[in-house]
Amino acid sequence: MLDAARAQPERLWLGLDPVAGAMANASRTAAAPPRKGGLPNVRFIRGAAESLPGPFSRRMDEIRINYPWGSLLRIMVLPDVELLRNIVVCGKSGASFTIFLNYSTVAIGLAIVEMSENVMLRYVSGKYVRESEYVPPRGRYHVDNSRTTTRDLPSGRMRIVAYSPYDRVRWSMP
Numbered sequence: 001m002l003d004a005a006r007a008q009p010e011r012l013w014l015g016l017d018p019v020a021g022a023m024a025n026a027s028r029t030a031a032a033p034p035r036k037g038g039l040p041n042v043r044f045i046r047g048a049a050e051s052l053p054g055p056f057s058r059r060m061d062e063i064r065i066n067y068p069w070g071s072l073l074r075i076m077v078l079p080d081v082e083l084l085r086n087i088v089v090c091g092k093s094g095a096s097f098t099i100f101l102n103y104s105t106v107a108i109g110l111a112i113v114e115m116s117e118n119v120m121l122r123y124v125s126g127k128y129v130r131e132s133e134y135v136p137p138r139g140r141y142h143v144d145n146s147r148t149t150t151r152d153l154p155s156g157r158m159r160i161v162a163y164s165p166y167d168r169v170r171w172s173m174p
Contacts, residue, residue, distance in 0.1 A: 001064070002026055005042045011061070012041050018048040018070075049075060049087055056090040063091050065099040067107075076101070076110075088112060093154050100165060109165040116152040123147050 005013040017023050023044045032038035049072045065087075068076055075083045076099055088097060097112040120131040124146045136144055 001066070002029060002039060002042065004064075005030070005039045009039075009041055012043070013039075014056075014060075015042070015044040016047050016049070016052075017044070018046065020046045048072075050083055052086045053090045058089065058092055060091045061095055063087065063095060063097045067100055067102055073101075088158065107165050109163045111161045111163070112158050113161055115155050115157045115159055117155040118150050119153045120148055120150055123149065 001013055001015055005011070015023055015026065023046075026042075027044045029037060030039040030042035030044070034040060065072065065076065074080065075087070091097060094114065099110040099112070101108045101110065121128040122131050122134045124134065128149075128151070131148060134146075
């Protein structure tokens with residue numbers, strides 16, 4: 001997370017862990033003065049994934065889970081759909097969601113991606129509305145000055161994409 005925060009200093013990065021000691025070294029590094037490598041755009045919070053979303057609902061541009069263990073690993077692997085949904089709802093619409101897991105000595109990246117759907121929209125009075133929600137104007141002399149188009153919009157459905165976080169690694173099934 002610290003490397004990502006250095007690469008993108010304009011973004012706020014939050015680390016969440018139920019064990020404060022697990023974040024101690026990274027927290028000290030981030031809290032140092034910027035001239036000594038500190039990162040003012042990083043904050044650490046002691047808390048569990050089970051307590052989400054709380055104040056983070058629909059606020060995050062990106063959610064990364066790095067090598068979960070304990071209850072968070074169970075949420076990811078079993079999966080516990082309700083608790084997983086509580087984590088995903090922290091992201092804004094279109095936020096990226098990435099999980100890195102270890103399998104033996106190989107890391108596996110999982111990304112939860114919101115799928116889109118092609119929707120017919122109607123442009124009415126300066127804004128787009130779904131064609132299915134459009135109510136045509138009533139009245140004998142009223143002219144309908146609207147037009148239609150199609151756009152890809154978030155569907156609310158999610159899918160999981162597995163990938164290797166390493167360059168030039170080939171996937172194979174035994």
